[in-house]
Amino acid sequence: MNAEIISIGDELLIGQVVNTNASWMAAALNSAGINVLRISVVPDDAGQIKASINEAATRAGIILLTGGLGPTKDDITKKVLMDFFGSKPIFHEPTFNHIKKLFAASHYPLSEVNRQQAEIPDNCIPLPNRVGTAVGMWFEKNDKVFVSMPGVPFEMKTLMKEQVVPRLKKKFKTSYIVHKTIMTSGIGESLLAEKIKEWEDKLPPAIKLAYLPQPGIVRLRLSASSRDKEKIEAQIEHQCELLKNYVPKAIFGYDDISMEESLGNLLKEKNRTISTAESCTGGYIAHLLTSIAGSSGYFKGSIVSYSNRVKIEQLGVAKAEIDMYGAVSRQVVEQMALGAKKRLKTDYAISTSGIAGPDGGSEEKPVGTVWIGIAGPNGVKAKLFHFGEHRGRNIRRSALMALNILRLEIQ
DSSP: OOEEEEEEEEHHHTTTSSHHHHHHHHHHHHHTTTEEEEEEOOOOSSHHHHHHHHHTTTTSEEEEEEEESSSSSTOOOOOHHHHHHHEEEEEEEHHHHHHHHHHHHTTTTOOOHHHHEEEOOOOSSOOTTTTTSSSSSEETTEEEEEEEEOOSSSHHHHHHIIIIIHHHHHHSSSEEEEEEEEEESSSSHHHHHHHHHHHHTSSSSOEEEEEEEETTTEEEEEEEEEEEEHHHHHHHHHHHHHHHOTTTTOOOOOOOOOHHHHHHHHHEEEEEEEEEEESSSTTTTHHHHHHHHHHHEEEEEEEESSSHHHHHHHHHHHHHHHHOOOOHHHHHHHHHHHHHHHTTTTTTEEEEEEEEESSSSOOSSTEEEEEEEEEEEEEEEEEEHHHOOHHHHHHHHHHHHHHHHHHHOOO
């Protein structure tokens, strides 16, 4: 079964509000075995809303709308739907009693516009909204289902969980939609595609592959739908195992696991500790590591050595090395890692020194030049990278690359 989502509101089109509702709804529908064909955003305009509903109904059997159900004059969705479905307004006593209870509990006066929220189309099934005043509305026409919900996120989510999704699953025979995301790092999208081309070409027709790149990481999403959930899950797991033969070092986890969580699990498993000495990343690696609950068991601290003085005084970097090779060099980044490991008494230490940008580059060392060092039980090593000209991406990519290098070192 296919669905479309229509988000209503001028605030979404002018960028004043981010449309998080649609992405959440799409995930909820996928989990219920309902495929989302399209998501559209329309203004608070009767003609636009009607046209969008008509168009969606030519493609999908389920049309979900959010927004425009409030008590003010700019909330016109209910009026549009009544016109669209040829409805007459009726006063819904259970909804009004619920609204009175909400206002009494909050000690707010009940106005006439709030009373009008209890007026609903006579040909809809009301969906009680226990956390708000705008009732959900379920319509059926030409074997299609149309559901209107409030745009307030927690109200919409409550209705989806408690009313809409259970009703849809009961009405339609849905397949299981299974997604599996393979997390990779240390290899760009184009090169990754080349390396796994043979595996991709041999994928069963029922399994779709999507490349989802972001700075420092490429996610590979496998998707399939079937009435037999166990069978399709087994097929996808089998393909994940086959993929390991092509890029064994690039895969650091599955689904929503982050690089920092994957490395943290490895450190806990090996009973190892880590510290950082950061220059160009400015403490971002430490931030990532400490964003994981329980990281105090393996992360001991960080020295943000943004200046050469701190590199010398706190990490023991030789001034002569900085004078001869510069702060962005193999020699300096190796001494930074060794200094952090010794000073903070850890098994491993990560160090970074580079030119994040947008200024500070030279012909010899352009913006995006980054040295990453790793000190561990077997000594110290460093590697040079060129990440580009965008400061934010340089910091993010440097941090993820450093974590990935340490992951591979520990493994």
